[in-house]
Structure formats: C-alpha cells, structure tokens
Amino acid sequence: MTLDDKLARVFADDLRELMMISYIVLGNNAVTNRFIERTYQMPVHAWSSLYAIAKFPGIRAKEIRMIFPRPQNTISRAISLLESQGYVRQEASAADGREKRVFATLAGVDILAEMTNYSRKRQAELFSPLSEAERQVFFDLANKIAAGPHLLQSDVMGQDDSQIAHDNVRGAGN
Amino acid sequence: MTLDDKLARVFADDLRELMMISYIVLGNNAVTNRFIERTYQMPVHAWSSLYAIAKFPGIRAKEIRMIFPRPQNTISRAISLLESQGYVRQEASAADGREKRVFATLAGVDILAEMTNYSRKRQAELFSPLSEAERQVFFDLANKIAAGPHLLQSDVMGQDDSQIAHDNVRGAGN
DNA sequence: AAAAGATTGATCCATTTGGATTGATATGAC
DNA sequence: GTCATATCAATCCAAATGGATCAATCTTTT
Numbered sequence: 001m002t003l004d005d006k007l008a009r010v011f012a013d014d015l016r017e018l019m020m021i022s023y024i025v026l027g028n029n030a031v032t033n034r035f036i037e038r039t040y041q042m043p044v045h046a047w048s049s050l051y052a053i054a055k056f057p058g059i060r061a062k063e064i065r066m067i068f069p070r071p072q073n074t075i076s077r078a079i080s081l082l083e084s085q086g087y088v089r090q091e092a093s094a095a096d097g098r099e100k101r102v103f104a105t106l107a108g109v110d111i112l113a114e115m116t117n118y119s120r121k122r123q124a125e126l127f128s129p130l131s132e133a134e135r136q137v138f139f140d141l142a143n144k145i146a147a148g149p150h151l152l153q154s155d156v157m158g159q160d161d162s163q164i165a166h167d168n169v170r171g172a173g174n
Numbered sequence: 175m176t177l178d179d180k181l182a183r184v185f186a187d188d189l190r191e192l193m194m195i196s197y198i199v200l201g202n203n204a205v206t207n208r209f210i211e212r213t214y215q216m217p218v219h220a221w222s223s224l225y226a227i228a229k230f231p232g233i234r235a236k237e238i239r240m241i242f243p244r245p246q247n248t249i250s251r252a253i254s255l256l257e258s259q260g261y262v263r264q265e266a267s268a269a270d271g272r273e274k275r276v277f278a279t280l281a282g283v284d285i286l287a288e289m290t291n292y293s294r295k296r297q298a299e300l301f302s303p304l305s306e307a308e309r310q311v312f313f314d315l316a317n318k319i320a321a322g323p324h325l326l327q328s329d330v331m332g333q334d335d336s337q338i339a340h341d342n343v344r345g346a347g348n
Numbered sequence: 349a350a351a352a353g354a355t356t357g358a359t360c361c362a363t364t365t366g367g368a369t370t371g372a373t374a375t376g377a378c
Numbered sequence: 379g380t381c382a383t384a385t386c387a388a389t390c391c392a393a394a395t396g397g398a399t400c401a402a403t404c405t406t407t408t
Binding site: 061098 | 385386387388389390
Binding site: 001003006007009010011013014015016017018020021022023024025026027028029030031032034035038039051052055056059063066067068069070116118119120121122123125126127128129130134135137138139141142143144145146147148150151152153154155156157158 | 180185187188190191194196201202203205206209212225226230233240241242244290292293296299303308309311318320326328330332
C-alpha cells in the first residue's frame with residue numbers, strides 16, 4: 001500500500017475530521033513556523049502576539065493568551081522578546097497595578113506589516129484549492145465550531161484545570 | 175472592548191481563515207494533549223503513532239511521519255517509548271536492512287481502542303455545532319485543502335528543506 | 349566492483365516548552 | 379481594617395522539541 005493510500009484510509013475512518021484538521025494545521029505550521037523563525041528571528045508565538053498587540057493597542061497579556069490559546073508563560077516570554085527587539089513597549093496599567101498594557105512601536109508596526117503580507121500570500125496559497133464561495137462556506141462552518149462551547153472546555157476529556165479555558169461564551173445561545 | 179469583541183474582530187480580518195483554523199486546532203490540542211498525557215502517560219505523538227501502527231501493521235517510521243507531519247526524531251522516540259511500554263514491537267525489514275517494520279501488540283491494540291473511544295467522543299463534542307450535512311461539507315472542503323499541492327510545499331514561504339515535505343502528490347491533477 | 353551519493357532510523361545537544369511556583373496587587377469576607 | 383482568596387504576569391526547572399549528525403544499509407555511477 002502506498003503512502004497516499006494510507007493517507008486516504010486515515011481520512012476515511014472514524015476519526016477523519018480530527019485527523020484532517022490536525023493534518024492541515026500541523027502541516028501548515030511546519031512550513032510557517034520555520035519561515036518566521038528563520039526570517040525574523042522570533043518564534044511564531046511572538047508574531048501572533050505582535051499581531052494582537054498591533055490590532056488592539058494596550059491589550060493585556062491575558063487577553064492575547066485567549067485569542068491564541070497558548071499557555072500563559074509562552075505569551076509572557078513572547079512579549080519580553082518583542083520588547084527586547086524594540087517591537088513593543090509595556091506600560092503599567094493605571095486601573096490595575098498587576099496588569100501591563102502592551103503597545104506596538106513603529107518598528108513593530110513596520111515589521112508586522114511585512115510579516116502579514118507574507119501570511120496573506122500564504123493563506124491564499126493554502127486555500128487556493130477552494131473557490132471563493134467554498135472558502136466562505138468553510139470559514140462559516142469553522143466559525144460555528146469555534147463558537148461552540150466545547151472547543152476549550154471538554155466534557156469527555158475531563159475537567160479542564162488548564163490555563164487555556166476561559167469564560168469565553170462566544171455563540172452561547174446560538 | 176471585551177474579549178469576545180476582540181476575537182470577533184480577529185475572525186473578521188484579512189487573515190481570518192488562518193486564524194480560525196489555528197484557533198480551533200490549538201484549542202483542541204490543549205484539551206486533548208493534556209488528557210492523553212495525564213491519562214495514558216504518553217505524549218500525543220505516541221498515540222498518533224500507535225494509531226498508525228495498529229491501522230497499518232508493519233508500517234515504517236518514515237511513513238508514520240508523513241501521515242502525521244512531525245519531525246523524524248519525534249516519531250523515532252514515540253516508537254521507542256511505545257516499545258518500552260509494550261504496546262508495539264519492531265522487526266527488521268527483510269527487504270531493506272535500514273528499515274524496521276512496526277506492529278502493535280495485543281496490549282497496544284487494547285489501549286488504542288480505549289483511546290480511540292475517547293477521541294471519537296471528543297470529535298463528536300467538537301463538531302456538535304454542525305449538522306451531519308454540514309460536517310460532511312466541512313470535511314470535503316478540508317480534504318480539498320489537504321490534497322492541494324501547497325500544504326507542505328510553499329512557494330511564498332521559501333524553499334522547504336525541512337524533513338516534513340515529501341513527494342506526496344495527493345490530488346495532483348485534480 | 350569500488351566509490352560516491354542517498355536513505356533509514358537513532359542519537360546528540362542546545363533551545364523551547366509548559367506546568368508549577370512566586371511575588372505583587374486586587375477583591376471579598378468578616 | 380485585617381485576613382483569606384483570587385488574579386496578573388514573571389520566573390523556575392524538569393521534560394520535550396527539533397535541527398543536525400551519525401552509523402548502517404542500499405542505490406547509482408563509472
């Protein structure tokens with residue numbers, strides 16, 4: 001049996017949906033992470049964080065971690081790396097002394113624009129097998145999954161004591 | 175702006191498709207990996223490997239790595255862990271002295287059945303926001319993306335000298 | 349058939365990861 | 379107002395990760 005036959009059989013069985021989306025994201029990450037790390041001397045999480053910081057000036061570390069479901073210390077480190085590279089700056093929150101608000105610098109905005117440009121092209125490349133209409137349908141369905149209550153909180157895989165789950169109720173009641 | 179508003183804005187912008195599928199898979203992995211590691215004392219890659227080994231008796235390490243796009247040494251280590259736990263055994267290939275063929279033991283098949291059962295339930299939970307018809311559409315579209323030529327080989331993100339890309343031509347000519 | 353090159357899987361090792369802890373601040377209970 | 383509890387972000391540290399190398403084997407070239 002060839003490799004392609006094996007892949008086809010994996011994608012034909014019980015767990016096909018899980019296998020398929022993992023395959024896509026892991027495969028894409030292998031390509032993307034490597035590129036970002038080699039080109040910009042930062043881990044992918046730093047780029048994700050910079051993206052969130054530029055998009056939401058003054059965002060808190062805690063919020064970044066909910067937009068990109070990663071452990072807390074990952075984000076903490078990403079921010080401190082970005083700060084050391086001069087791409088973001090932190091300010092103590094006036095309202096709450098525990099918090100820091102993070103802002104992108106001009107250099108940060110610049111490099112993010114460049115990186116985002118690559119990502120846009122990568123996205124176009126990755127989704128090129130789909131028509132515009134299909135892309136829309138795919139996105140809408142994915143959005144439904146993400147908005148569901150069980151992405152970060154599982155009943156079947158035990159109580160979640162991780163730092164990932166949060167009180168996100170996107171789509172509750174839909 | 176609330177967290178949910180921020181998430182909604184991320185999923186409304188340029189890179190929404192990439193953001194969305196990453197969000198789903200990273201979020202799901204956080205839940206799943208934690209559960210597998212805590213319940214079965216093995217990393218998720220070991221369970222993936224065991225899955226492939228049970229499904230394709232005598233599979234080579236190299237092939238597993240192409241079904242689950244992960245670095246070569248990750249699979250090598252996963253197999254040796256599974257072997258030490260008595261879930262798989264390796265045999266020298268008669269045809270090629272470099273290769274080893276891997277087989278699941280009875281214990282391996284047993285524990286895999288248990289794990290697969292959890293995964294099936296997890297999959298049902300994760301995809302529960304979709305109707306049966308929607309699930310099918312989502313899967314078909316995802317399959318198109320996976321079969322495209324640019325998942326593991328990117329033009330826009332540089333030459334791929336990683337060990338991940340391979341001569342998979344699934345869907346070439348489609 | 350010898351030499352060069354390619355491929356398989358194990359191992360090496362510097363870096364990254366992430367769960368847990370800590371220190372600082374805020375909130376709630378009494 | 380004090381004490382107990384909760385939350386935020388940084389740090390600690392054991393374990394995992396992954397690129398690179400290696401030894402063994404197979405293939406191709408000449």
